Amino acid sequence: MGTIWIVLIAILALIAGVALGFFIARRYMMSYLKKNPPINEQMLRTLMMQMGQKPSQKKINQMMRAMNNQNK
Structure with a gap:
């Protein structure tokens, strides 16, 4: 027992x-x-330039906002 x-x-x-x-x-x-954070604005800018896009600040801000909203 x-x-x-x-x-x-x-x-x-x-x-x-x-x-x-x-x-x-x-x-x-x-x-x-x-x-x-796993990715910041500078990393995003570099990534877009490597993909052949010319990153504007508006586009980077929009993508960062989308990523932050997705993480919440």
Whole structure:
């Protein structure tokens, strides 16, 4: 009877640890991506120039706004 309780507590602790670890990792990644966005205006300008387009500031602002709205 005693070993059943020990196994049950161990399983519950494992499940709680996995859930807590997931939420901590998720919060860390969200704050990291907010501080260090994956793409910025300079990277976007370079990308457009490599594709043969002449990037205007209006077009870059529009694409950055679209990307930010998509991430929300």
